[in-house]
Amino acid sequence: MRISRAFTRTPAALAYWLLARHLPWSPRPGGAIARRVRGGLAQRMLDRCGQDVNVERGAWFGSGHGIELGDRSAIGLDCLLIGPVTIGSDVMMGPRCTILASRHETASVDRPMADQGFLPDLRVTIEDDVWIGANTTILPGRVIGRGSIVGAGSVVTKDVPPWTVVGGNPARPIASRR
Numbered sequence: 416m417r418i419s420r421a422f423t424r425t426p427a428a429l430a431y432w433l434l435a436r437h438l439p440w441s442p443r444p445g446g447a448i449a450r451r452v453r454g455g456l457a458q459r460m461l462d463r464c465g466q467d468v469n470v471e472r473g474a475w476f477g478s479g480h481g482i483e484l485g486d487r488s489a490i491g492l493d494c495l496l497i498g499p500v501t502i503g504s505d506v507m508m509g510p511r512c513t514i515l516a517s518r519h520e521t522a523s524v525d526r527p528m529a530d531q532g533f534l535p536d537l538r539v540t541i542e543d544d545v546w547i548g549a550n551t552t553i554l555p556g557r558v559i560g561r562g563s564i565v566g567a568g569s570v571v572t573k574d575v576p577p578w579t580v581v582g583g584n585p586a587r588p589i590a591s592r593r
Contacts, residue, residue: 509549
């Protein structure tokens with residue numbers, strides 16, 4: 416008999432939120448064990464989780480529903496992921512990145528925006544072999560192409576073509592890696 420994902424997700428989420436999220440950062444003493452604990456819990460929480468992942472201290476991704484993380488990829492220190500988000504293999508993510516797939520409704524000027532609810536989520540996709548610098552924000556529906564680099568502090572409002580280096584607010588192409 417196969418155990419449902421929801422059945423294993425809840426205890427893993429409790430263990431992550433109550434304990435593992437607060438364990439040491441990977442380079443600190445005890446960090447290697449903490450990294451294995453967080454990675455093991457991510458295997459049970461995320462919709463899809465590859466091998467040898469690194470979920471750093473303080474990473475926030477709710478219950479893991481809608482989040483996919485590829486082999487050898489990392490969710491950086493104190494990062495925030497509001498899915499659905501697909502992260503490919505070999506993705507490096509610096510600290511305090513924010514990846515958002517949700518959007519607020521804002522069409523009515525007769526009602527406060529906070530009372531208008533949400534629009535449907537737009538999946539964020541980060542393809543393989545991408546480096547996302549610290550304090551980057553990636554907005555709903557964006558695709559970061561394979562082999563790209565997103566400079567620290569960037570705000571990604573448009574798709575990033577493969578093998579492109581982008582930076583700034585809003586993020587603009589700086590160079591090609593080809």
